[in-house]
Amino acid sequence: MNFKILCSDLDGTLLSTKNNVSDFTISEVHRIKERLKIILVSARMPKSMTYLQKRMGIEENPIICYNGALIMEKNKELSSTIISAEQTKALNTLxxxxxIKLGLYHKDEWCVGQSSERVEKEVFNTKANPILEPTSITLERWGKTKIGPHKVMLMGTKTTIDAISPELQKDFSSIMSFYRSNDTLIEVAPKSVSKLKAIKALLQPNESLNDVIAFGDNYNDIEMLQNVGVGIAVANARDEVKSVANKVTLSNKEHGVAQFIKDHL
Known part of the structure; x- marks a missing residue:
C-alpha cells in the first residue's frame, strides 16, 4: 500500500492504554515516519496530544484537535472554529x-464546575488538569474576550443523557454536532467542523484524500474512514464504524494500528 499521509484517532484506536502508546506502536511509527506524514486526529485538547507526538517523534507534524475545531502545527494555530459563549449559555440552560454538567474546552483550557470521578478519570487519561469554576462564570469570562468552546462535554447519567438527546437535536442541531461517547457522555462540536474537513484543509496541492490511510473506532470517525483512500477500523470499534471501513485490524489493546502498519506499510 502506497500512501503519503497516515491519520489516526487516539482514544480506543492508537492508544493501547487509556493514556499512552505502546513501544510496538512507537517502533512502527519510527519505521515509517520519514515516508508518511503521521497526523493525530482526536477530540482531545492540544496538550493532551502533544505528549503523544513527542513519544512518537512526530512533533513537526500538525495535529487535529477537538474533532477538527482546532488545527495546530507546533505552537501555531492553523484553524479555529468555536461555539459562541451565548450559544453555549443556551445549551447550559437546557x-x-x-x-447534566458541562465540561468546556478552549485551546488548552478545560473548565468544569466541580471535580468528580468522571473528571478525575479524564485527568488520568489525558494528563491535563481542569480549572474548577462554575460554568456560568467561565462563559461570562470567555464572553468578555469574544471566545467560546471548541468542544463541550455533556456529563450525566444514562437516563438523563437518553432524555436530553432528542431535545439537543430539536433545539441545537443547526449549529452543533453531537457525538455520544458512551451511555453517560455526549461530545458537542461546532456544526461546520469534522475530522474529514480538517484533513482536507491540511492536504498539499500534490495530495488528495486517496493518498490518506486512516484509523478509527467511533461515530466521529465514520466520515473520515468512508472518504479517505483506505479506512481501517480497530476490532473494538462500534459496529457502525466497522461496517463502513475498508478493513478491520486488531483491537487497540492488541496494538491493531501498529500491527496493520507492520503487515501492510
Whole structure:
C-alpha cells in the first residue's frame, strides 16, 4: 500500500492504554515516519496530544484537535472554529434542567464546575488538569474576550443523557454536532467542523484524500474512514464504524494500528 499521509484517532484506536502508546506502536511509527506524514486526529485538547507526538517523534507534524475545531502545527494555530459563549449559555440552560454538567474546552483550557470521578478519570487519561469554576462564570469570562468552546462535554447519567438527546437535536442541531461517547457522555462540536474537513484543509496541492490511510473506532470517525483512500477500523470499534471501513485490524489493546502498519506499510 502506497500512501503519503497516515491519520489516526487516539482514544480506543492508537492508544493501547487509556493514556499512552505502546513501544510496538512507537517502533512502527519510527519505521515509517520519514515516508508518511503521521497526523493525530482526536477530540482531545492540544496538550493532551502533544505528549503523544513527542513519544512518537512526530512533533513537526500538525495535529487535529477537538474533532477538527482546532488545527495546530507546533505552537501555531492553523484553524479555529468555536461555539459562541451565548450559544453555549443556551445549551447550559437546557443541560441544567436535566441535571447534566458541562465540561468546556478552549485551546488548552478545560473548565468544569466541580471535580468528580468522571473528571478525575479524564485527568488520568489525558494528563491535563481542569480549572474548577462554575460554568456560568467561565462563559461570562470567555464572553468578555469574544471566545467560546471548541468542544463541550455533556456529563450525566444514562437516563438523563437518553432524555436530553432528542431535545439537543430539536433545539441545537443547526449549529452543533453531537457525538455520544458512551451511555453517560455526549461530545458537542461546532456544526461546520469534522475530522474529514480538517484533513482536507491540511492536504498539499500534490495530495488528495486517496493518498490518506486512516484509523478509527467511533461515530466521529465514520466520515473520515468512508472518504479517505483506505479506512481501517480497530476490532473494538462500534459496529457502525466497522461496517463502513475498508478493513478491520486488531483491537487497540492488541496494538491493531501498529500491527496493520507492520503487515501492510
Amino acid at each position: 443541560a441544567e434542567s436535566y441535571d
